[in-house]
Amino acid sequence: MNDELVIPAAPPDRVLDLFGGIRLTPTQRRIAHCLVQHAASAAYLSAAEVADLAQVSQPSVTRFAIALGYDGYPALRRRLREVTLTDPGSPTDGGNELQRAVRAESANLDRLAEQLADPGRIAGAGALLATSRPLPVLGLRAAAPLAAYFAYFAAKVHPDVRVLDTGGSLLADRLEQARAAGATALLAMVLPRYPRESLDALREARDAGLRIVAITDSPVSPVDEYAEIVLPASVGAHLVFDLHTAPMALAMVLLQAICDAAPADAQHRLEAFEASAARRQLFLT
Structure with missing residues (x-):
């Protein structure tokens, strides 16, 4: 026994x-x-x-x-x-390891949807970022692709988006340059395992007077010490490497909030981009 x-x-x-x-x-x-x-x-x-x-x-x-x-x-x-x-059971029960990992992402998205029942917090973050010229977007290591993904689409509705995806002394330089150019806010993507350089950059950004919005994995993430608004989205941890499905969805929700904060400007820039894309025949459809 x-x-x-x-x-x-x-x-x-x-x-x-x-x-x-x-x-x-x-x-x-x-x-x-x-x-x-x-x-x-x-x-x-x-x-x-x-x-x-x-x-x-x-x-x-x-x-x-x-x-x-x-x-x-x-x-x-x-x-x-x-x-x-009293755990009623996990949505990942049943199936093989890969199926359980994907089902866990569905649960993460459901949790994110529940958080958005009150849209006030995300709307406030969008308004804060929409008015920053330029808009620096920080994402180091695992968060770098998420920062680039957000910035690609944000550039269609914001006139000056600057991706900060490399560390070292140049990162501090680029933060200072963004602040000198008129930036008032910073969007930070900070995901496990929480790079030390990311937290150092947030400290410098806060000390420089930038207001910080952070997308991270948990309300108890270390970024809470520096960010004015923390937007959590759970990270999947059922495979060898993390899944960032919910943080990516949250990034696009935040971009929607930026568009909603200045709808006329966003529409004008989108129309200008579409006209340019048609003229240059950028896409097949």
């Missing part, structure tokens, strides 16, 4: 729900991120074990639980166990 304890897998999204709407300090974000990353076992860890995993002090874990409204960490752990034990 096998007496080994089998721990049910708590969905990270359900653990994330425990932190919704709460402004966390950098240390508290580390603890929250740790609990999400170890969602399957978090409900069975002691405060000391969580502190060790998050590389914080044990009192910090206690203060974190109190900040969430619990009497202490044991009460938070009981709630984590409730989340684990």
